[in-house]
Amino acid sequence: QLVESGGGSVQAGGSLRVSCAASGYTYSMYCMGWFRQAPGKEREEVASIVGGGDRTYYADSVKGRFTISQDNAKNTLYLQMNSLKPEDTAMYYCAANTRSGYCRTPQSCNYWGQGTQVTVS
Numbered sequence: 001q002l003v004e005s006g007g008g009s010v011q012a013g014g015s016l017r018v019s020c021a022a023s024g025y026t027y028s029m030y031c032m033g034w035f036r037q038a039p040g041k042e043r044e045e046v047a048s049i050v051g052g053g054d055r056t057y058y059a060d061s062v063k064g065r066f067t068i069s070q071d072n073a074k075n076t077l078y079l080q081m082n083s084l085k086p087e088d089t090a091m092y093y094c095a096a097n098t099r100s101g102y103c104r105t106p107q108s109c110n111y112w113g114q115g116t117q118v119t120v121s
Contacts, residue, residue: 004115008118009120010045010120021075029097031103032077033045033057033109034047036091043106044061050101056068091117092116
């Protein structure tokens with residue numbers, strides 16, 4: 001089970017951190033990631049982390065502004081978002097792949113959280 005928290009409203013240029021608490025078979029979550037979906041748009045990759053932090057991947061649109069991290073002791077995934085832009089406004093979803101170490105597409109993930117809204121104005 002994945003439960004997101006920490007979304008909210010912020011002005012452009014501001015920062016937010018969203019969290020994702022994982023429970024259940026967390027040892028099998030080989031890859032975890034963040035996706036986002038804006039109204040009328042497809043769900044898209046934001047960032048992913050593999051091997052407990054050995055490798056991280058970012059969408060070009062967020063490179064240098066967002067940082068994904070993982071606290072294995074707390075079974076929690078984070079996304080630190082800095083220099084936010086209005087185009088970052090979306091529902092942000094936490095996801096995991098328990099079958100392989102790849103989770104850069106929505107289709108590759110088999111566990112999802114309910115989402116948390118981020119609004120940048």
